[in-house]
Amino acid sequence: MKTYKKLLRNVGATLGAGALAWLAVGGISPSPAQVPSSAMAAVADEGPGYAIEDFGYPNADRILADRGIKLKRGDGHITLADCASATDLLEVWSRANDKICFRVTGTTGWLTMEIPAVFAVKGNGYTTRVDMTTGTEEKTFDVNKNAWTPVGESADELGRDFMLMEIRTSG
Structure with missing residues (x-):
């Protein structure tokens, strides 16, 4: 029943x-x-407005004011990190900002920025390329996995200052 x-x-x-x-x-x-x-x-x-993703870096103005690092846009797979927080971080060395670290997640990632006077990058487990400029000249450097790579002024015959403009990674 x-x-x-x-x-x-x-x-x-x-x-x-x-x-x-x-x-x-x-x-x-x-x-x-x-x-x-x-x-x-x-x-x-x-009603709520439309959510439109502009890929702008969260809290970029505060990071610029606090640390002097101008982060612009990215896909969220490369993020600013505390250098003491993990071991598999990308390390960017700059005469203007000392050591700056980035955490990489996902299979690919990109982040645009303006970090002046960059001279070395320590890679992690990802394949990484960095785009840099000096004046109107643009150069791309392949970063060695898990090793130091001279970039910018340390890889330039004239020792010119280079600004880091973009980091791109892939698995």
């Missing part, structure tokens, strides 16, 4: 849901002329 009652309850719930769906699709709703415009305006004004 319990099974029969349970079956009737399920059938009733299904029929009720179907009837509600039919009413909604069947157009038995108030027409826009029947809804006061103030009600529609209030709902439109109170």
Whole structure:
């Protein structure tokens, strides 16, 4: 008897849901002329805006003010890290900012920034490339995995200052 009652309850719930769906699709709703415009305006004004990802680095203004590091945009797979927080970090050495560390996650990542006077990068387990500029000249350096790589002024015959502009990684 319990099974029969349970079956009737399920059938009733299904029929009720179907009837509600039919009413909604069947157009038995108030027409826009029947809804006061103030009600529609209030709902439109109170609704949340669209979430549009601009890939801007979170708290970039605060990081610039606190540490002098200008982080611009990224995909979230390369993030600024405390150098003492882990061992498998990318280390960027700059005469202007000393050592700056980045945590890398995911299979690929990118981060744009402006870090002046960069002269060395210590790679981690990821394949890494860095884009740098000096004046109007742009150079790309492949970073050795788990080893130090001279970049910027230490790899330049003229010893010019280079600004780190982008880090790209892949698994």
